Amino acid sequence: MFMAAEISILICEDQTLMRQGLRTILELEPGMKVIGEAADGEEAVKRYQELHAEHHEPDIILMDIEMPHMNGVQATAALIKSSPEAHIIILTTFDYEDYVFDAIKAGAMGYLLKDVPATELMATIHKVHAGEPFIQPKIANKLLIEFGRQGRSPKAPSTLRTSPEEELSPREIEILKLLAEGASNRKIAERLVLAEGTVKNHVSNILSKLQLENRTQAAHLARERKLL
Numbered sequence: 001m002f003m004a005a006e007i008s009i010l011i012c013e014d015q016t017l018m019r020q021g022l023r024t025i026l027e028l029e030p031g032m033k034v035i036g037e038a039a040d041g042e043e044a045v046k047r048y049q050e051l052h053a054e055h056h057e058p059d060i061i062l063m064d065i066e067m068p069h070m071n072g073v074q075a076t077a078a079l080i081k082s083s084p085e086a087h088i089i090i091l092t093t094f095d096y097e098d099y100v101f102d103a104i105k106a107g108a109m110g111y112l113l114k115d116v117p118a119t120e121l122m123a124t125i126h127k128v129h130a131g132e133p134f135i136q137p138k139i140a141n142k143l144l145i146e147f148g149r150q151g152r153s154p155k156a157p158s159t160l161r162t163s164p165e166e167e168l169s170p171r172e173i174e175i176l177k178l179l180a181e182g183a184s185n186r187k188i189a190e191r192l193v194l195a196e197g198t199v200k201n202h203v204s205n206i207l208s209k210l211q212l213e214n215r216t217q218a219a220h221l222a223r224e225r226k227l228l
Helices: 017-027 041-053 072-082 097-106 118-129 139-152 169-179 185-192 196-209 215-224
Strands: 007-012 032-038 061-065 088-092 110-113
Touching: 007 041, 007 072, 007 118, 007 139, 017 032, 032 041, 041 061, 041 072, 061 072, 072 088, 072 097, 088 097, 088 118, 097 110, 097 169, 110 118, 169 196, 169 215, 185 196, 196 215
Parallel strands: 007 032, 007 061, 061 088, 088 110
Antiparallel strands: none
C-alpha cells in the first residue's frame, strides 16, 4: 500500500508556550513532522538555510508576524527571495488588512488567525503543501470589502508597520504603554502631568502613525510587541 510522505514543518514563533503547543498538536497528527523551530525572524531564515544545506528543507513554514529582530513578513520575503519554492503560512493574532497585504506581497501562501481550530490548521497545511494558496475566509472577505471600499492595492513588504520605537516619540511610547495597561486619557494625563487634551492629541498621533483604528488595537499591539 502506498504511503504518503510526511509533511515536514518549521515553526517560527517567538512565544515559547505557543511554539511548544504547536509542536505538540502537529506531532500528534499522522503524516506531519516538526523538523525545526525558530524564536524570531532572523533565526527562522538561518534555520531554514541550515535545513536546506542538509537537504532537509521543510515542506511548510508556520510563520508568526510579530517577532523580534526580524518580523514575519520580512523573514517571509527573505526566504522567498532565496528559496522561491518555500511554502509559508502566516499564523498570527492580527487580521489587520495591511498585515495581510504585506504577507501576501512577501510571498506567503496561507494566512490564518491563531484562534483557528486544529482541524482547520491541518487542512490549510495540506492545501498549501499541495500548492493551493489559502486565506481564512473571514479575512479574505474583509480584504475584498476593503479593496472595494478604497480601491487600493497591496503595499510592499517594506511598508509594514515597523516597531513603535522607530515610529513614535519617547512621549508617545510612554502613552502607548499606559494605553496597554488600560489607562484612560484622564489617568494618563495625571500620571504624566499633562493636559487631557494633550494626551488625546498624542493618542490620535499614535493611531495615525501605527495605522490603527482605535486605542484597543494600540493596546493590543503594545502587548504583542512586549512594550510593557
